Amino acid sequence: MLRQFFSYYRPFMGLFWLDFGCAVLSGLLELAFPLAITAFIDHLLPQGNWTLTVAAAAGLLALYAVNAGLLTVVIYWGHKLGINIETEMRARAFDHLTRLSWRWYDRARTGKLVARVTRDLEEIGEVAHHGPEDAFIAIMTFVGAFALMFWVNPQLAVIVALIVPAMLALVIVYGGRMTRTWRAIYSRVGDFNVRLEEALGGVRVVQAFGNEAHENHLFAADNARYRQAKLDAYKVMAASNALQYLGLRLVQVIVMVVGAGFVLSGELTTGGFVGFLLLVGVFYRPLEKIAAVIETYPRGIAGFRRYQELLATDPEITDAPDAVEAPALRGDIVFENVGFAYEEGRTILDGVDLTVKAGETVAFVGPSGAGKTTLLALLPRFYEPTRGRITVDGLALADMRLNSLRRQIGLVSQDVFLFGGTLRENIGYGRLGATDDEIRQAAARAQLTQMIDNLPDGLDTVVGERGVMLSGGQKQRVAIARAFLKNPPILVLDEATSALDSQTEREIQQALDALSVGRTTLVIAHRLGTIRNADRIVVMQAGRIAEIGSHADLMARGGIYARLAA
Numbered sequence: 001m002l003r004q005f006f007s008y009y010r011p012f013m014g015l016f017w018l019d020f021g022c023a024v025l026s027g028l029l030e031l032a033f034p035l036a037i038t039a040f041i042d043h044l045l046p047q048g049n050w051t052l053t054v055a056a057a058a059g060l061l062a063l064y065a066v067n068a069g070l071l072t073v074v075i076y077w078g079h080k081l082g083i084n085i086e087t088e089m090r091a092r093a094f095d096h097l098t099r100l101s102w103r104w105y106d107r108a109r110t111g112k113l114v115a116r117v118t119r120d121l122e123e124i125g126e127v128a129h130h131g132p133e134d135a136f137i138a139i140m141t142f143v144g145a146f147a148l149m150f151w152v153n154p155q156l157a158v159i160v161a162l163i164v165p166a167m168l169a170l171v172i173v174y175g176g177r178m179t180r181t182w183r184a185i186y187s188r189v190g191d192f193n194v195r196l197e198e199a200l201g202g203v204r205v206v207q208a209f210g211n212e213a214h215e216n217h218l219f220a221a222d223n224a225r226y227r228q229a230k231l232d233a234y235k236v237m238a239a240s241n242a243l244q245y246l247g248l249r250l251v252q253v254i255v256m257v258v259g260a261g262f263v264l265s266g267e268l269t270t271g272g273f274v275g276f277l278l279l280v281g282v283f284y285r286p287l288e289k290i291a292a293v294i295e296t297y298p299r300g301i302a303g304f305r306r307y308q309e310l311l312a313t314d315p316e317i318t319d320a321p322d323a324v325e326a327p328a329l330r331g332d333i334v335f336e337n338v339g340f341a342y343e344e345g346r347t348i349l350d351g352v353d354l355t356v357k358a359g360e361t362v363a364f365v366g367p368s369g370a371g372k373t374t375l376l377a378l379l380p381r382f383y384e385p386t387r388g389r390i391t392v393d394g395l396a397l398a399d400m401r402l403n404s405l406r407r408q409i410g411l412v413s414q415d416v417f418l419f420g421g422t423l424r425e426n427i428g429y430g431r432l433g434a435t436d437d438e439i440r441q442a443a444a445r446a447q448l449t450q451m452i453d454n455l456p457d458g459l460d461t462v463v464g465e466r467g468v469m470l471s472g473g474q475k476q477r478v479a480i481a482r483a484f485l486k487n488p489p490i491l492v493l494d495e496a497t498s499a500l501d502s503q504t505e506r507e508i509q510q511a512l513d514a515l516s517v518g519r520t521t522l523v524i525a526h527r528l529g530t531i532r533n534a535d536r537i538v539v540m541q542a543g544r545i546a547e548i549g550s551h552a553d554l555m556a557r558g559g560i561y562a563r564l565a566a
């Protein structure tokens with residue numbers, strides 16, 4: 001996993017080495033400062049040369065300034081490295097998410113996905129920046145400071161070293177606790193996001209049922225769990241910080257007492273004594289870094305693992321390696337013994353055989369749950385049949401590039417999804433890059449002109465989140481306008497079940513009739529009245545085709561359709 005993690009550094013190696021080099025230099029300077037102070041006290045002060053003293057102080061200041069410059073580079077460009085990696089990962093995650101199958105989304109929780117693309121990746125970015133740098137510098141400082149301490153006074157250095165295992169144990173034990181508490185917090189954040197997404201996305205339902213108090217109650221429970229998880233983490237953090245602080249001070253006090261003895265006995269100079277005390281601080285600083293790494297690293301790694309899992313999810317429906325670009329399709333569609341199940345063992349479609357000729361309009365009717373929507377969702381390959389195959393113009397769907405197939409199928413579904421932008425953007429979504437004229441023409445053919453003319457901002461009217469500012473009939477017409485703009489040879493229409501007033505219904509029907517001219521049209525009909533003109537009607541029942549024929553044929557046969565139509 002580490003190898004995969006580091007592969008993200010590759011495009012930014014220049015930045016990495018800049019950051020890393022400056023951090024190492026700054027670490028070395030930190031090690032040198034105590035020695036400079038020792039030299040200052042032991043060698044410079046006794047000389048009583050004021051000019052030299054001022055010059056040395058100026059030199060020290062210059063070194064501090066250099067270090068400040070190095071730290072600026074580390075903080076800005078180091079974080080730039082982190083955010084670059086984060087951005088790259090986020091782009092990949094989003095790209096992958098846009099390609100995952102409907103089957104996957106049927107089970108996904110949007111709130112959790114949002115957390116993955118935002119919070120998780122933020123944590124990863126932090127680790128990407130701090131992880132390798134902190135680990136290296138911690139080791140370098142640890143070893144360097146110890147060597148210097150040993151050089152100044154071996155006995156004192158050994159005393160300091162003796163306490164290291166206890167301090168390390170502290171860091172490791174508390175690091176482990178920290179990891180667990182962060183994992184809990186993350187899980188709570190995920191719950192939170194799901195709750196927010198559903199409660200706010202469904203706020204109209206909440207209010208319609210007067211269930212605000214109920215939602216508040218559920219939210220309060222999540223809120224309290226999140227608070228508790230955070231409190232647990234802060235408890236660990238407080239204990240860990242206090243113990244570390246105490247440990248460091250303990251070492252310093254011991255060094256002070258023992259060191260004072262050495263100074264009195266003449267084994268240690270005053271400058272060496274002060275320098276040593278400063279080195280103790282430098283020596284233990286890596287422990288803080290290690291603690292910080294231990295605290296952020298698990299969060300980043302947990303996030304990275306979830307990120308890897310997400311990228312590893314199989315998009316299921318993809319282009320076969322030898323898939324070809326679909327030619328301009330005419331729309332001869334054949335379903336050959338098509339079977340399908342959303343879940344294993346629960347058959348939804350059971351051996352559907354159907355041939356649709358190019359240009360034909362075929363209507364699908366039958367009881368709710370018969371599998372009409374499912375059957376037509378197989379045509380743009382939103383789901384893959386579990387048995388049999390579907391061909392268009394003799395080409396199996398699976399042999400065509402997905403995009404080239406979907407480009408040639410227009411969909412108008414029952415619940416139209418609009419994006420939160422303007423009418424122009426929403427209609428234009430049918431064919432990105434369409435001109436204003438083309439958009440207006442499509443709107444006109446979908447009988448939207450009058451509505452647009454009545455709006456103060458016309459096509460620039462903002463439709464609200466998911467198009468809430470439009471009526472059901474208007475949304476339907478926007479979907480039809482999109483299909484006009486797309487101009488595909490094949491159409492799949494799922495008639496709105498919501499009751500529209502007869503005038504609107506007539507207008508929509510006219511628009512749909514106009515849309516289907518010259519295209520192979522498969523239409524799911526919920527009202528039999530609208531499909532009399534269909535060339536053929538397919539009656540579905542329990543995942544099979546029960547009857548098939550024109551309205552007149554089926555009426556004459558006196559079967560299911562005749563009973564439904566009666």
Ligand SMILES: Nc1ncnc2c1ncn2[C@@H]1O[C@H](COP(=O)(O)OP(=O)(O)OP(=O)(O)O)[C@@H](O)[C@H]1O
Binds near residue numbers: 342348366374
């Ligand atoms: N995404 C899904 N995951 C699992 N089961 C599903 C899914 N979508 C639909 N189903 C099930 O598949 C069966 C067929 O549903 P489908 O929507 O195809 O029927 P339909 O004939 O179009 O019904 P309606 O006229 O009510 O729209 C139903 O039993 C439904 O519960």
